[in-house]
Amino acid sequence: EAGVAQSPRYKIIEKRQSVAFWCNPISGHATLYWYQQILGQGPKLLIQFQNNGVVDDSQLPKDRFSAERLKGVDSTLKIQPAKLEDSAVYLCASSGQGHGYTFGSGTRLTVV
Amino acid sequence: GDSVTQMEGPVTLSEEAFLTINCTYTATGYPSLFWYVQYPGEGLQLLLKATKADDKGSNKGFEATYRKETTSFHLEKGSVQVSDSAVYFCALSEGARGGADGLTFGKGTHLIIQP
Numbered sequence: 001e002a003g004v005a006q007s008p009r010y011k012i013i014e015k016r017q018s019v020a021f022w023c024n025p026i027s028g029h030a031t032l033y034w035y036q037q038i039l040g041q042g043p044k045l046l047i048q049f050q051n052n053g054v055v056d057d058s059q060l061p062k063d064r065f066s067a068e069r070l071k072g073v074d075s076t077l078k079i080q081p082a083k084l085e086d087s088a089v090y091l092c093a094s095s096g097q098g099h100g101y102t103f104g105s106g107t108r109l110t111v112v
Numbered sequence: 113g114d115s116v117t118q119m120e121g122p123v124t125l126s127e128e129a130f131l132t133i134n135c136t137y138t139a140t141g142y143p144s145l146f147w148y149v150q151y152p153g154e155g156l157q158l159l160l161k162a163t164k165a166d167d168k169g170s171n172k173g174f175e176a177t178y179r180k181e182t183t184s185f186h187l188e189k190g191s192v193q194v195s196d197s198a199v200y201f202c203a204l205s206e207g208a209r210g211g212a213d214g215l216t217f218g219k220g221t222h223l224i225i226q227p
Contacts, residue, residue, distance in 0.1 A: 033214055042116075042201050042217030043156070056214060091156065101215065103156040 002026065004104035006092050012110045018080035021107045025073070025094030029102075031055075032069055034077050035091040037106070043091055049075065082111045114139045118202045118218035126226050131189040133221050135176075135202035138183065143204040145169075145178055145185040146215065150199045159187075159200070197225045 005024040013019050025032050030051050035043035046065065048056040051072040060067070064083070069075040079086055089106040119134045137143065147159040147169070160169030165180035176187045185202060202218040 035215075040219070042203070042219050043215070045214035045216070048214045100158055100161070105155045 004092055004094055004102050006090075006104040006107055008107055009105065010108050010110075012112060013082055015084055015111050016081040018078065019082055019109060020076050020078045021090050021092075021109075023075045023077070023092030023104060025075070025092070026096065026102055029094035029096035030072070031095045032075050033093045033095075033101075034067055034075070035093065037089040037091055039088070046077070079109075082109075084111050087111045114143070114204060114206065114216045116202050116204055116216055116218035118200075118221050121199075121220070121222035122224050123221060124224045124226065125192055127194055128191045129225075131187070131192045131196075131223070133187040133200055133202075133223070135185045135187065135218060136183050137185065137202075137204050139204055139206060141206050142180075143206050145176070146203040146205070147174070147176055147185070147187050148201040148203060148217075150201065150220075152198070156201070192223075192225050194225045194227050197223055199223070 007022050011019055032049045034046045036046050037043040046060045047067045049069040052069045065079055067077045087110050089108050091106045092104045093101045095101045115138045117136050144163045146161045148156045149159045150156050160171040162169040162178035165178055168177045174189045176185050178185055199220045199222050201220045203215040205215050206213045
């Protein structure tokens with residue numbers, strides 16, 4: 001079974017620029033999550049999708065962050081404009097009926 | 113809201129020592145509890161879980177028991193190895209809303225095992 005795929009692995013941008021991350025979950029997993037992991041902290045849930053609908057986006061900074069899940073499969077997370085404090089690893093995870101969470105390897109974002 | 117508190121690191125032990133990493137939680141309902149491990153340069157991996165009170169999760173010699181009365185889920189291992197060096201995260205999930213809820217994580221505990 002293929003894992004959760006994320007790209008890119010690394011990204012360096014200047015503050016006020018925009019950036020997008022992509023996630024392809026495990027085939028058949030209905031639930032997809034985006035987490036933000038700042039250095040030295042545990043991951044924080046940003047948004048949860050069930051198929052292509054949003055279940056929880058209460059911790060998503062909606063003035064600069066947006067996310068969509070196209071046709072209930074792939075997902076993109078966008079930041080526009082980026083701030084220095086957005087430097088973190090962005091993790092995608094998916095889960096399906098009767099299955100636990102599977103995390104991707106993450107995208108490490110550095111904002112300079 | 114939900115929260116997870118785990119002991120600060122780094123925790124440094126000698127090989128074959130006994131390990132305990134403390135974890136306590138605050139939740140409004142009856143959460144499922146998890147331990148995740150992050151080895152250097154790798155992604156998060158589920159180590160073990162427990163879904164109801166008094167359940168014991170175990171894997172790779174690690175154990176943790178869901179204690180509702182003390183709202184705790186401490187991680188233990190009887191004899192650690194150098195290969196156990198990693199960051200360990202305690203986490204909880206409140207459960208189903210048409211699917212699994214998102215996880216609330218602690219800050220992580222960096223474990224260093226010296227030969």
